[in-house]
């Protein structure tokens with residue numbers, strides 16, 4: 001099947017999918033930092049190279065873009081009109097890879113969670129989402 005996307009465009013797309021240090025990710029990092037929690041970034045030795053990792057609590061957070069990672073029911077998870085087969089295939093592979101990474105982490109005893117890009121827009125909503133994740137994983141701030 002001939003794909004009309006050039007190689008350059010395709011590799012640009014790939015780099016966007018794996019994008020690190022996105023603004024959503026930076027918003028999550030600041031919110032976590034404000035709580036006085038210590039974390040590591042992009043641990044390559046863990047499945048999927050999670051964006052934010054709390055080794056002490058075996059907790060890993062992925063900050064996912066709603067479009068690339070297909071946030072279910074989210075209005076940002078649109079499908080471009082052209083090259084639909086290409087997009088469909090790409091999206092399916094992203095979703096499959098994401099769920100395999102979550103499963104791999106969880107089966108190794110990690111608390112692995114996704115924070116969606118759209119959940120980072122409102123500081124209040126983000127704080128609530130972080131509370132939920134930290135409660136589940138029983139993450140507590142280091143002694144102040």
Ligand SMILES: [Zn+2]
Nearest residue numbers: 066071074118
């Ligand atoms: Zn979303």
